[in-house]
Amino acid sequence: MERCVEAGDDTVLVTRCTRPEAPLAGEYLLLLTRRRLVVIQRTPVLHRLRLHLNVKLRHLSNVTWRPDLSRPALEMAATAVDGVRERFRMKFANTDAVWHFESKLREVFLGTAS
Numbered sequence: 001m002e003r004c005v006e007a008g009d010d011t012v013l014v015t016r017c018t019r020p021e022a023p024l025a026g027e028y029l030l031l032l033t034r035r036r037l038v039v040i041q042r043t044p045v046l047h048r049l050r051l052h053l054n055v056k057l058r059h060l061s062n063v064t065w066r067p068d069l070s071r072p073a074l075e076m077a078a079t080a081v082d083g084v085r086e087r088f089r090m091k092f093a094n095t096d097a098v099w100h101f102e103s104k105l106r107e108v109f110l111g112t113a114s
Contacts, residue, residue: 004054009033013104017088020075028052030088034108037078039088055080063109065102072098076105 005011013032017039019025026044030037037060039053059081067074072095077087092098106112 004038004051005031005033005036009035012108013101015090015101017090020087020089028088030090032104032108039086053080053086057108065105067098067102069095069098074098074101 011031011033013030015030017028017030019028024044025041027042029040029042031039035057037053037055037057038051041050041052042048043050060078062085063076063078065074065076071091072093073089073091075087075089077085079085090101092101
């Protein structure tokens, strides 16, 4: 992952996630910096790592997220420059973690401090 991120680009969040439209595709690792979103897939059978998404934030459009406090989880979606809508679901241990992640998304994508 470090090869995908430029020096000086601070990491904001790192978490495991899944893709709701591809539940059998394995687990993903999501890295969010102030300038980039990187998603690595870990294949289910052979546990190989594969780059799924590596994009500058300014090349994403229609970025949305929705907290789900009943589970606790958060679903994030964004349209990449190639027009593909990407969706990621992150599960958390408690609702505080959901709100922390949500505040970091607001900070990065909306420019609002928590």
